[in-house]
Amino acid sequence: MYHNYQDGYVEVISGCMFAGKTEELLRRVRVLSYGRQKIQLFKPLMDNRFEAEMVVSHAGTRHESIQIQNAIDILDHIDETSEIVAIDEVQFMDEEIIKVVDYLADRGIRVMVAGLDLDFRGEPFGVMPTLITKAEFVVKLTAVCMRCGAPGTRSQRMIDGRPADYYDSVIMVGASESYEAVCRHCHEVPNKPCI
Numbered sequence: 439m440y441h442n443y444q445d446g447y448v449e450v451i452s453g454c455m456f457a458g459k460t461e462e463l464l465r466r467v468r469v470l471s472y473g474r475q476k477i478q479l480f481k482p483l484m485d486n487r488f489e490a491e492m493v494v495s496h497a498g499t500r501h502e503s504i505q506i507q508n509a510i511d512i513l514d515h516i517d518e519t520s521e522i523v524a525i526d527e528v529q530f531m532d533e534e535i536i537k538v539v540d541y542l543a544d545r546g547i548r549v550m551v552a553g554l555d556l557d558f559r560g561e562p563f564g565v566m567p568t569l570i571t572k573a574e575f576v577v578k579l580t581a582v583c584m585r586c587g588a589p590g591t592r593s594q595r596m597i598d599g600r601p602a603d604y605y606d607s608v609i610m611v612g613a614s615e616s617y618e619a620v621c622r623h624c625h626e627v628p629n630k631p632c633i
């Protein structure tokens with residue numbers, strides 16, 4: 439049977455650190471590029487862990503990307519022939535990203551975003567809850583808890599070798615900072631208010 443439906447919807451790839459979100463986003467980009475689909479990949483300017491104009495997964499997969507300062511800037515870079523827009527590290531985007539994603543999907547573009555669903559405190563991360571509820575398709579990837587081996591769903595922030603405090607600022611100048619994937623039981627957030 440022939441279906442003549444309209445294109446355009448939103449997919450979210452969510453999860454903690456070391457769950458393979460970027461790898462999954464790049465896998466989808468690669469599969470679609472085999473199908474000769476026109477794809478544009480964006481990432482926020484602040485993500486400078488790896489080369490500037492590439493999105494690179496921990497596993498080493500890479501794809502060229504456009505770095506943007508503000509969510510609305512995506513619209514300035516959209517090629518008229520683009521069929522797919524992918525955004526990595528979407529949790530770092532400002533709130534306008536919600537309108538931008540809706541706008542693109544409403545106009546027939548398949549929008550794929552990847553981002554951290556929880557911050558280091560284990561609280562919902564910025565725009566992610568809204569994106570997840572508005573999306574047509576959502577996957578939550580899990581890592582492996584680096585302490586006990588259970589499904590890892592939290593990003594454990596360590597500062598100078600100790601678990602980061604609930605009230606520590608997001609940017610700690612001069613501190614040595616690292617992250618681990620952990621499960622809910624092994625996640626340590628000193629001074630986190632309970633109930």
Ligand SMILES: [Zn+2]
Pocket residue numbers: 583584585586587588620621622623624625
């Ligand atoms: Zn654990």
